[in-house]
Amino acid sequence: MLPGNVTVGEEEEEYAEDCPELVPIEAKTTEAEEKPGLGVKIPVTIITGYLGAGKTTLLNYILTEQHCKRIAVILNEFGEGSAVEKSLAVSQGGELYEEWLELGNGCLCCSVKDSGLRAIENLMQKKGKFDYILLETTGLADPGAVASMFWVDADLGSEIYLDGIITVVDSKYGLKHLTEEKPDGLINEASRQVALADMILINKTDLISEEELNKLRTTIRSINGLGNILETQRSRVDLSNVLDLHAFDGLSGISLQKKLQHVSAVPHLDQSILTVTFEVPGNAKEESLNVFIQNLLWEKNVRNKEERCMEVIRLKGLVSLKDKPQQVILQGVHELYDLEETPLSWKENSERTNRLVLIGRNLDKDILRQLFITTVLETEEPWTSADPICP
Ligand SMILES: Nc1nc2c(ncn2[C@@H]2O[C@H](COP(=O)(O)OP(=O)(O)OP(=O)(O)O)[C@@H](O)[C@H]2O)c(=O)[nH]1
Numbered sequence: 001m002l003p004g005n006v007t008v009g010e011e012e013e014e015y016a017e018d019c020p021e022l023v024p025i026e027a028k029t030t031e032a033e034e035k036p037g038l039g040v041k042i043p044v045t046i047i048t049g050y051l052g053a054g055k056t057t058l059l060n061y062i063l064t065e066q067h068c069k070r071i072a073v074i075l076n077e078f079g080e081g082s083a084v085e086k087s088l089a090v091s092q093g094g095e096l097y098e099e100w101l102e103l104g105n106g107c108l109c110c111s112v113k114d115s116g117l118r119a120i121e122n123l124m125q126k127k128g129k130f131d132y133i134l135l136e137t138t139g140l141a142d143p144g145a146v147a148s149m150f151w152v153d154a155d156l157g158s159e160i161y162l163d164g165i166i167t168v169v170d171s172k173y174g175l176k177h178l179t180e181e182k183p184d185g186l187i188n189e190a191s192r193q194v195a196l197a198d199m200i201l202i203n204k205t206d207l208i209s210e211e212e213l214n215k216l217r218t219t220i221r222s223i224n225g226l227g228n229i230l231e232t233q234r235s236r237v238d239l240s241n242v243l244d245l246h247a248f249d250g251l252s253g254i255s256l257q258k259k260l261q262h263v264s265a266v267p268h269l270d271q272s273i274l275t276v277t278f279e280v281p282g283n284a285k286e287e288s289l290n291v292f293i294q295n296l297l298w299e300k301n302v303r304n305k306e307e308r309c310m311e312v313i314r315l316k317g318l319v320s321l322k323d324k325p326q327q328v329i330l331q332g333v334h335e336l337y338d339l340e341e342t343p344l345s346w347k348e349n350s351e352r353t354n355r356l357v358l359i360g361r362n363l364d365k366d367i368l369r370q371l372f373i374t375t376v377l378e379t380e381e382p383w384t385s386a387d388p389i390c391p
């Protein structure tokens with residue numbers, strides 16, 4: 001169980017036991033007591049960064065490390081089925097985060113103003129039960145759209161304030177993302193995220209050489225000359241570098257308005273990248289699962305109906321491996337992936353199942369699901385339709 005964070009929603013709330021100044025939930029409090037005094041605003045920290053950079057790792061790290069704040073968390077809905085991301089959050093942190101940004105077809109920039117506001121308004125009804133908000137955006141989000149929400153909405157502005165924008169950069173793929181050319185000369189998402197950051201974490205430094213790191217740092221610096229840059233592994237950072245930054249206070253000298261000027265408005269994210277989710281009950285054979293993943297991530301030889309090879313940027317899943325009582329998490333970023341047993345066991349009577357979320361180009365849900373059933377499941381029916389594997 002994590003210290004200090006608040007599960008928002010349902011009727012279960014957690015309180016930090018080692019924070020004496022907090023009012024325990026059992027004590028009957030009046031409405032007035034429950035809410036912070038007038039003028040007490042709740043800080044919001046936005047955690048952004050490209051797909052798989054280490055945002056959730058940072059979030060979990062903050063929740064585990066800090067002991068004197070009650071933190072509410074807003075996670076973006078991941079693809080069409082929030083179930084996977086939710087169960088990942090649960091398995092990783094032992095907690096259930098209840099507020100979700102619902103993203104119409106994965107495009108945060110178009111839907112954030114409504115659903116983001118709703119998520120925060122829902123949270124604010126539980127005001128008094130937390131004193132900090134962490135908001136993780138999708139990997140493809142323009143944090144400017146999220147940030148502007150706090151700036152534009154006057155009502156919201158009286159209750160909460162934007163404390164800072166933290167951008168996590170994947171050391172291994174950061175340079176590739178930052179230099180990616182987009183059609184029509186649009187700024188790519190990774191650069192946009194770096195451009196807006198108050199703090200940039202160059203994460204996963206274990207995966208690159210000193211020389212590569214220097215190159216990446218220089219590129220980041222050339223995009224954002226204002227933000228602080230730190231290098232991290234597993235997103236571990238002294239919390240004073242990411243929380244209570246007051247980056248948008250008058251005192252800091254940099255107004256949000258000025259920051260947002262760095263970013264020009266772009267109506268849509270890259271259409272060719274999409275998210276597919278599927279669920280298949282049963283047990284997976286570990287070896288076959290590895291082959292399935294490697295075909296996607298390494299061989300890149302799985303084709304869609306248009307004969308284009310599928311390209312997976314981000315892969316997440318919760319799978320049931322044959323002979324393993326525990327639930328297993330699958331995490332993939334570009335060519336890297338791992339399978340990790342969670343402390344959670346499958347319940348005796350409940351059905352064991354596999355849920356996968358894939359983000360990338362040319363993905364076809366039906367083909368992927370069928371391929372999973374045919375090649376990965378313990379018991380399978382022969383698959384008759386055309387073989388999707390590229391020769
Ligand atoms: N080698 C290495 N792996 C890391 C590090 N930090 C995180 N990871 C792994 O990278 C993968 C992605 O991490 P997440 O924290 O889920 O990334 P994210 O940015 O939240 O991903 P999305 O929400 O899908 O965009 C996981 O398998 C992590 O365990 C690191 O410093 N080094």
Ligand SMILES: [Zn+2]
Nearest residue numbers: 055056057136
């Ligand atoms: Zn995440």
